[in-house]
Amino acid sequence: MSLVRTANLFDEPACPTNREKTETARKKGCSKPLTPGAAAGGCAFDGAKIVLQPITDVAHLIHGPIACEGNSWDNRHAASSGSDLWRRSFTTDLTELDIVMGNGEKRLFKAIRAIVERHDPPAVFVYSTCVTALIGDDITAVCKRAAERFGRPVVPVEAPGFAGSKNLGNRLAGQTLLDHVIGTAEPDDVTPYDVNILGEYNLVGEFWFVKPLLEELGIRLRAVIPGDARYRDIATAHRAKANMMVCSSALINLARGMQERWGIPYFEGSFYGIADTSAAIRGICGLLVEQGAPSALLDRAEALVAREEAIAWQRIAPLKPRLAGKRVLLNTGGVKSWSMVDALQEAGMEVIRTSIKKSTEEDKARALAALKDEKHLFDRLAPREIYRMLADGEADIMLSGSRTQFIALKAKTPWLDVNQERHHPYAGYEGFVELLRRIDLAVNSPVFPALRQPAPWDEAGRLTAQPVIPTDVAHSFRKFASGALEDSDDC
Known part of the structure; x- marks a missing residue:
């Protein structure tokens, strides 16, 4: 593998933060050195x-x-x-x-x-x-x-x-x-409405909530990279008129490369939450119109957005009173560091902290714009600090990946998986309704208040005294601790 090729990936000209660096700083790249022996x-x-x-x-x-x-x-x-x-x-x-x-x-x-x-x-x-x-x-x-x-x-x-x-x-x-791959095949069905979606993985099939909306507008998905993609779709992706980038930290070099080689403009957006989904649809249509599609596409997009937002808010209405004011600890990263914040705030919830561990500078800026204060952003929290926050009741629920679920469960606090291992789709208008429904099921579950109640025997004071250890057992433990008790001894 070429070292020059690898180094070039960290001298990303499409990254605003990288462009602001000095020449010397750009040569060092933007990767953080890994700790030998550590995960x-x-x-x-x-x-x-x-x-x-x-x-x-x-x-x-x-x-x-x-x-x-x-x-x-x-x-x-x-x-x-x-x-x-x-x-x-x-x-x-x-x-x-x-x-x-x-x-x-x-x-x-x-x-x-x-x-x-x-x-x-x-x-x-x-x-x-x-x-x-x-x-x-x-x-x-x-x-x-x-x-x-x-x-x-x-x-x-x-x-x-x-x-x-x-x-x-x-x-x-x-x-x-x-x-x-890209550019190795030529399609015979190019239209002014062809787009690519970059960095969309179709987790749990959630992009299928969005695809019908775009198709209703007459927009044809030339390729979704990589979610549910076919090889030929990607090989002909260079004939699309516009690109939408969902995760810039992962595939910004792909979006920039396609713009340089084939002149395909791109923008970054999200399909999490009502406002962001609507903004993404408008962004796709706007780029297509700039590339020559009829301007009537914008009017159709506004009509579709108005209809879908009304349906979504109608379905969310019964959930909003149950979720209003609930405090959320968002321990994820990347594009979700801001897109999930926007989505949760739309439903009236309060995000007390959000992780920016795997976020780009642009992701961090968007998260800061949504939360207004840098104290709500964190790069890394120790498990004991997460446990303290949840055990002290600073958050009503934690949204994270499966690796930190046990911290929440040990703190007797509701938890919901929002990372790639999840089993429920949360993208688009339909996915946003599902997300709020899942949060409601977790945060308003009667299980957790029952877990936090003192056990009946603690209330009765039956176990408040120190346990009494029989003399013969205590003597065996002392012998074992001193090394006098062998494995064959009977204790």
């Missing part, structure tokens, strides 16, 4: 696979030991309306003998051949890993030879885990699409 929140391989695996009809082949593949099924709960080939994934399963004897490249070629013969996918993506990158396997050369032999694209994804963080892997995946 870094994912690796570059993980980030690349997250971005590319939801491309549903592609065979994803991991070149490395089987442990690198892990469990691909239900990757981030992205949903597909077509093939489930992407959920299976494949691995060359290198062993110590393959590594020592240098059999990696031969094993990779045989694996590609087996996949083509058995599944006949339109393309194969081959991912390098730490082990195969360290031993010097040239996956680019193998992919080129396999593409010639089997008559289909075989795309090398050079993002070994040691290259850097998960975010770097996201960008390496975007660069792979620019270098090897």
